[in-house]
Amino acid sequence: MRLHANDNVMVTKGRDRGKQGHITRVDSKHNKVVVEGINIVTKHQKPTGAFQQGGLIKKEMPIPAANVSLLCVHCSKPTRISYRYLGDGNKARVCAKCEEVIE
Known part of the structure; x- marks a missing residue:
């Protein structure tokens, strides 16, 4: 995969089109990336253990790597x-x- 963790990317397709962020995780097997602050969903979490509190949590979910493009550090363009x-x-x-x- 041509994208790596900590690359600065711009989302080119989907509901978050035009937003920018850093890649936090790359899943090369499924060709997906997790970008910080992009594709945030609300999940219902059950309480687990004595210290974990249940409720609604916001979580970044993977998006297809084809839907992002790398931002060049020199020309600042996707x-x-x-x-x-x-x-x-x-x-x-x-x-x-x-x-x-x-x-």
Whole structure:
């Protein structure tokens, strides 16, 4: 998967379109990401144990990775990711718009 944890992304599809946030978790098996502050749902939680309090909790749920695009740190625009081999032989992610190395 081309997206990694702590990447700054913009949501391109769905009810949270246009919002930005950092990726907190990546599920590459199901091709989904969890973005902080995006796709928040209200869940009913039963009390468990002596200290856990039940009630309504708000939780961030995964969204498809195809519905977000990476924000380039150099040009500050949502962009696709391409790869390029650097001079030392390492493979690096590159912004498709400004062709600067990401990270």
